[in-house]
Amino acid sequence: MKKNNFIGFIVMLSLLFILAACGSDSNDNASGSNDSDENDAGSEEDSEQESEEVDYPTKPIEIVVPWAAGGSSDQTARALAEAISANIDQDVTVTNREGAGGTIATAEVAQTQPDAHTILLDAVGVFTTQPHLKDVQYSIDDFQAITGLTYEPIVLAVNGDSEWDTLDDLIAEKDKGTQISYGHSGAGGLPDLAQAGFFDQAGIEAESIAYEGQNPAVSALLGGHVDTIAAHPGSIMQHVESGDIKILGIFSPERFDELPDVPTFEEKGYPIDMSVWKFLLVSQETPDDVKNKLTEIVEEAMGSDQYQQFLEDANLTPMDLDGDEVVERLQENNEQHGEIIENMGLSAE
Amino acid sequence: MGEIIVNSLGDVFALNNLLVIFLGVFAGFIFGALPGLTATMGVALMLPITYGMSPTLAMMALLGMYCGGTYGGSISAILIRTPGTPASAATVMDGYALAEQGKAADALRMSLYASVFAGIFSGLALLLIAPQLSKFALEFGPAEFFALAVFGLTMIASISGDNLRKGVIMGIFGMFVSTIGIDPIGGLSRFSFGNDELIGGVNLIPALIGLFAISEIINKSRTAHIQSKEEVSHVKKAASSAAAFMKHLKTIVKSSAIGTFIGSIPGTGPAIASFLSYNEAKRSSKHKEEFGKGSMDGIAAAEAGNNGVTGATLIPLLTLGIPGDTVTAVMLGALMMQGLAPGPQLFQTSADMMYTIMFGLILVNIMMLLQGFFAIRFFAKIKNIPVNMLLPGLLILCFIGSFAVNNTVFDAKIMLVFGLIGYIAPKFGFPVTPMLLGIVLGPIAETSFRQALSVSRGDWMIFVTEPISLVFLLLSLVSISLPFIKFLSNKKRSQKA
Incomplete structure (x- = not known):
């Protein structure tokens, strides 16, 4: 019986170890949110130059994806994570936090306002349709946009x-x-x-x-x-x-390069502009110098051959927008989508 | 064509393929066996690792994980009464009863043979009749899905144990639970009480872990202080395996066919297949009273049913490019990352690779048989772990597992709530398995019912004018009324006597 105890203990221990290894792969929510304190040192140099000196990233970067593993958002996040981690010393992990059309993960990030080591990948509908359909606990004001990612016409x-x-x-x-x-x-x-x-x-x-x-x-x-x-x-x-x-x-204003023979609805007199596009967000409280540094890192990764090859393989079109343009476009889309939802009688208010 | 097949056969046996399959199946066993970690999760975690591999190699790794994980769920179901995956919930009842009788090794072996046979069966179906099956699967519209779900719900009768009334109550309770969250048709939230987390609905995995694992941990911990003197020595003793296998061959073949059929319809899944097979095995069995109390036939049916799905889910994926469940959705992602879009075109452009994948699936199952043989000896030792060491470890696994589903503590809370339900309800004679069935089938029934009525613009005749739907509804009717007819005829006979 003694021997059995020992074997049993070893079995349990080894199973737990395997689990711990799996766990660290997907959820690196390590504490220590004040790592970026030193960034407050307020020098007023040109941000481009200064961003070279910003101490970021100081720990693994986490990309939160509000959808399940295997979908196109998840694939994009993973391809990007791989491209980013090739250029920096820290690991980049992807966390899937599915539910309620992306609103749960978005609300969570909006409420916890994590530092810039947590990046949120989001899609247009989360900010332009969901708020009209139900009460949500976030708005675009809770975030700063880093860059546009991909564009998929409908x-x-x-x-x-x-x-x-x-x-x-x-x-x-x-x-x-x-x-x-x-x-x-x-x-x-x-x-x-x-x-x-x-x-x-x-x-x-x-x-x-x-x-x-x-x-x-x-x-x-x-x-x-x-x-x-x-x-x-x-x-x-x-x-x-x-x-x-x-x-x-x-449903786009212009014809799609890959489908040159397919007419737009606008051509036929129905001006409907609906396409899914995705972008990266960070907390509103992120200091400018950190945000610039992050933008630089992400843009470098997006320019890599590896990431470009991914876009081609996955049939995705890059969305060339900077942070401010993302917010601007979201607000435009928000009005248009809100109007259609109201006409359909689906509106939450 | 013949040349392609010969070439693919050669490719499959490349050493790196075999190695990757070995590792995939091994990891699958572990993911399947640990409560809370499912085959789906394993496949998703493995996905990034496969990005660097060649397309066939990537698919071999994922298939190994998928099949191994689907079988692995039965290991913990039999040994510690906690199904590792929803697909093994039907195995729990008989598997654990057999383990308690000291026949754990027999049960594990039967589950292995049934799984491997069904896996190969569905692999052959994929190889030989995939286009025909996928065409049939497309016939499944809203009305057909609803009829299938109704037929599935009649299974509550065969898994309720002694008290049908209480089983039905729990089934309905399960269906109610599945309505929490965003309404799939209207997009409005129901029963969420303004709680952000509840809007996402109740996740199946935490509910499953709670109902089966947590409740069992509570039960066991009540007697953990009692030192049991009994030595569990029977695990090594196994009846001649070939003979046992032959005895249940009929059930295994039938269940494999059911699993393959269900698997080829996108949006169904292994849990439904294993319950359907279990139900059918019980219906046609001469020893109905054994079911639920340790029937080898029950294990063979449930496990052949869920593993029959593994090859069949690849049918819609490879022929139509449509993933039937989350696992195949991840595989679709893996293939897309490799620059291959599965679908009708891929059979023409990369036929050799397609056949390599199909042969690979059969090879995965053979590997499972070999590895399973050794794994069973290893896993059977879990029975030797003293309860006071086993329970805390299990509890940790449960928390990690339900957290990992969606990286949220909320799911761990859901697990605890369901743990209480799973602990208290049986004390009053309410069985929990029908509740699980309700949670699995509820959403299918509701969504397809409402879709069907939208399509027909409110005309109820759609359920009987569609032939497939009509057949399933008639089957449900028979399945419900059969016990009554038997009861009446028995009564008549006894009156005459």
Whole structure:
């Protein structure tokens, strides 16, 4: 029995060690939030020059992703983390903090105001649609933007066997009394709003069918359970090439480089601008010199061959915006999206 | 075509492939066996490591982790009555009963054989009939999903134990719990009481750990001070394994087929497959009374059911580019990072790689058999750990596991609440497994029900005019009414006598 005890103890111990190793990989929430105190030394030199002397980063950097592992946000964060850690002495980790359309993680960062070693990756809808749909405990004023990251347009697609070959065919349904079912990745999401806005403006009677995520919506379209969906082109290009899905139009102001033949809705007289774009945020309390240093580090990483190769492989278009432009554009989008949500009667107020 | 297959077969056996599979399966066993760490989590954690590998190598590592993890869940389910993953919840009832009878090694072995057989079965299905199955899977629209969920809910009858009424109450309670959070159709929050965290809903993993692991820890700790003199020596004694396997072959084949079928439909998952298989095995068994009290057949069914899913979930992923669950979503991410977009085109552009992946899946299962053989001896020793050392360790694992799901302490609190439910409810005869079933199936039933009525614009006939939906609804009807019919006919017979 003594011997058994010993073996048992060793088994437990080794299991715990394995766990500890796994744990440190994903959540490095090490304490010590006052590391950046010394940055307060207020010299008034040119920020470019000064940022060379800023003592940042002093500990591992954590990128918080408000969505699950494996999605395009997560992949972007991981590719970026790898590119950043190649240039600095500290590790860069990615933490997935999923839930409630990205609002939980965003609210958490807004409330705790961590130092610049915690970076939040966020997408446009978190600031432009969610606040209209429900009460949220954050606003863009809680953050400073570092840079824009990626841009994914939204397109309207139909089944390959559909009788509509062009956007004009679909618009022509106006007075025929046709009832259309449109699928999308979730109520209040941009693909939902884009289609709701279009069918409303085009005077076509349409019913919204919400799926949980883009993939179920795509399979519903493939199976013929809905008439149209709105989705990102990257995930449906395969089916477009095989002829199972047709893309009718794109919800962007300009045509998309990779889909030169697909008309915009604006061209047809429906000025709807909806695309998902992502960006990096840090706490509002981050001192300017630290923020500049971080921006420099991130921009260097984004310019690396490694990261550029990732964007190409993952079918993502870079979003070339600096921090101030991110905030400006968010405010623009916020007004437009808020208006559509109000028209749909989904508004929380 | 033939040439491609021969080439892929050669590629699979490359030494680095074998090594990566070995490590993947090994890590999978550990992730699956530890309560709270799931195959999904393991695959997600492994993803960044695979970025530097070649596409096939990356997939081998992830598949090893996936299959190993799905089997590994049964180890802790059998030994310490805490399913390592939701997929093994159906294994708990019989597995732990067998372990208590000193047949832990037999149970572990049966679970291994059933898992490996089902894994290979679904791997072959992937290889041979993937395009046909994926076409059928696309037929599953909202009405079909709803009918499937209803059929699944009728399983409450077979896992409720002695008291059907209390089982139904717990099932409904589980479905209620699943409505907390953001309404999947309308996007409004329900039962969140303004709490930010509750808006995210109740996560399945912390609920599972609470219901099964925490409650068991509380139960065990009440008697931890009693030194048990009994020596657990039976773990090594195992019946001739080949004979045992043959005895349950029919159940295993049937369950593998059920698992493969369920797995090929995106959005279902191994938990549903294992419950369905368990239910079917019990229905067709001659020894129904053994189920829940230590039936080898039950273990074989549940484990073949959940591992049958592993190969089949790759069907929609590889043929359509649509991941059916979180694990395959991560795999999709891995392939995308390699510059490969799975889908109809990939079979034409990289056919050799596709076949290498399919053969790799079968190889993963063979590796699982070899490793499992040794792992069982090692894991069976857990039974020898004195309770006063085992429980604190387990408790730590539970907290880490539920925290790690979403990196939040809130989930640990959820776990504790469900731990209390799991501890108290059985004291009053309310079984917890139906509650888990409710949490798993509730969201599918609700979402698809509302989607179906949106599609049909409120016309209820959609559930009976769609043939697949009609079949499942009829099956549910039969499944519910069968016990009553039997009861009545028994009564008649006894009156005549």
